[in-house]
Amino acid sequence: MRRLALSTILAAAFAIPALAQSGPYQYFPLSPCRAVDTRGATSTNGGPIFGTNSTRNFQIRGLCGVPSTAKAVSLNVTVTQATASSWLAVWPSGQTRPVVSMINFEPSDPALANGIIVGLSTNAQDLSVYNNFGNVHVIVDVTGYFQ
């Protein structure tokens, strides 16, 4: 994927405050587009499956029509093949995981989804997803962005 200069990574790692407000932003609709599917081959936005207490960082800007200037995206996040009762948190990458959750699921669910509007960081891999327990596949569809 895109290459990043080391200085950019360091800036992203240290410059983001614990709580931030920004805006206002305008919405730019995009035809629904799949950006992440961990059921696929191992890659930045593909496999492997999430494990217990695991965080992965995905790239959203640059895909699906989301420009590098986007500040937030509207997503539909689907989970499937869960092996345990668990939950996901989604947040802009590069900062400590906030105490939030966006979907709770059971292994008996064939699949489950929820919508979310979430900010993006300026990292190359701009979106973080955390799974609390067990294994689960995560699919992210983009339906628009804000800037």
Next chain:
Amino acid sequence: MSKTVRSAALALTLLSSTVALAGMQARVEANDFRALRAPVRTGAKVRLHNVPLGASQRTLELERFDVWAPGAEIVVQNGDGSTSRIQPPAMNYFRGTVGGDPATMVFVAARADGAVDGMVFTEDARYTMRSTSGEEIIVDEAGPQDISADGGFTCELDGAPAVKNMSGLPKVASDAKLAAEGTLSGTGTWTLNLAIETDYELYTDLGSSSDNVAAFIGNLVGAASVIYQRDLRTELLVSYSRIQTSAADPWNVVPGGTGAWNGNPSVTYSTSHALAEVGDLWANAGTRPFNGARSSVILVSGKQQTAGVAWVGTTCGSDFACGAGCGEVFNGHTGGRYAYVGLGNQFTTSVPAPNNTVNGIQYGIPSSNYWALLGFAHELGHNVDGPHTHCFALSSADKTTYNVTRDWIDVCVTAGGCNAGATAVPAERGTIMSYCHLASGTWPTSRFLFGKSGETSELMANHIKGYINSVTPASPGITAPASVDVNTSANASITSPSGSLTYQWSITNGTINGSSTSTTVNFTATANPVTLRARATNSSGCSASDSVNVSVNTCGPPVFSSYTAGMTITLGTTIELNAVATGNGPITYQWYVGTTGNTSTPAAVGNPINATPSSTTYYWVRATNSCGLWADSPTIGIGVVTPPTTSTSLYIVTPCRVVDTRTDGGTLASAATRNISFTGTCGIPSGAKAVVANVTAVAPSAAGFLSIYPTDGIWPGNSTISYRAGKTRANNAIIVLASDGRATVLNNGAAQHFIIDVTGYFQ
């Protein structure tokens, strides 16, 4: 007495590397006996070094083989008449030699939990191998006096049936069977599928455990199979076995005891009565427990007599009704492919067989119970037309042909029978089919073999092979390519298939694709050489197999292990296209624009490469190895989206229901779509670009998903809400609208209702 050598050299060495190496490999070198319990495949060769035999460290040349036929049935017969099934013991069975010496014999059974049971026979000594802890191997050398303490083993055959007994066999004018082996091709073998009956006494002798009995039968037949494979090119498989866990078993005759027979209220039973009982039970369709393929049926009994009896030359044949000609015992009973092996005394004298217990399962150990092995191999030897060695002799012409000077192979007899010569153990000692173990002397009075090249007894082995050849199918013959490419499928077939036979294929260094029981088989080679083996079996469970080696060109085309998945990117984004192929390196990568196979627009060479497509573009890559063979990736589609140039703002409306199919439109079938118009309702004006919505899937009857997307495009592969049977669920969503204000709902799962509410829109 025996002496015990505890081998530190064998314990705790090379554990991780050896076991990891073993894998499913076809050839393993090991200093650690634990390599034997790794999952090596049937036919795999294992060379076990530094095994202490006496004062020296020897190498055992081993090959894994099968004892239980595919789908073997082990039936446990309970006292209340019910039955249950148990699985064959989880053993790796190995056969082999000490350092490649064909006069030696090695049998080892190794279980995944570390239990080991093995036996080693050399010309002058015999050893047992065992491991009770799973962490060290214990090698015992059996002393010479052990054999006399066991009491020996007698075979009643000489004095009993007049039909199918010795009298017709020896001194044939010219033994045509001696030359018959030539009909089996060079690498072929025969297979006999055995049905093994047991009785309640054996069950109690073995600790009243069905698992113990199954382990004992497996090791007993396995050890016999080592001898049969070495000397007779014949593999023994157990296709059926029955374990009696109640005194109310079907075996009423106790040899040595008394009871009614043929109208006489009290006769003293011999092993022949027990043999008649076996034949009668199996000849009767009402009491026969198993109708599958069986070459011979053998009752292995724990009743208190160490003796056996068997019909001669009956394996693979039909039952026959006996009249007076069979003798008084058999008159009115059934003869055929039956044998009786009594082992009772073997478990109560100086050598209790099952002396290993690991994880609660005893080992039935033929290795410390030589008479069990001798008796079993001997009686089955009669079934395959083997005479007693003191009853086998040749015509004078054959004696000249085969350079034999003695009238008999040996003269080890105690009394009567077809040769009433002196009791003497010849210099060569006896064979499996001799009585030499009954003569005076110490171990080894008998060798555990049927014949040895260059000696008289070899003629008997040839005679038996001639018989087996005459009752088994012809060598099946395999038609296969001389060479194939690695990782590329190819076909092989039975050269002259017969509809009356069933076929079973197996392979080493490759995999069989699809059916392994057809006359034509599709296979893929993974290493050089591939060995294909085909076994042809007739309705009697008697088989002949053939094998061919196919050389494998190991420089096969590369195989892709991964490549970049198709994706949709934002205009201006540079992506990295990556592919990984394995094979004979170095591998080069040539990328192309277009669909797979279209080489008209080459892109970059190398891996990975960067690409910045300005519109939706297709790519593919050709990976070429050092032999010039290549493989092509699938087409990788990269969609390019130009971000919208006009922004929108959020407008809030009073929450409002746009559609409820329960009152408007009815259920949406699976795989069906419905277009919903959002503008002009709920306060959403014409020109709105998207809505903030809550989508509900109502009481689905099965799992599935709904996908909502602008009506002016095709389904982009997204999902909006996933549902499961019986659960009404809602989901937040921003629904993007087409320029006419409509969005399409696609259902995939089960016909159902849905609801869409809105709380705002973007314009």
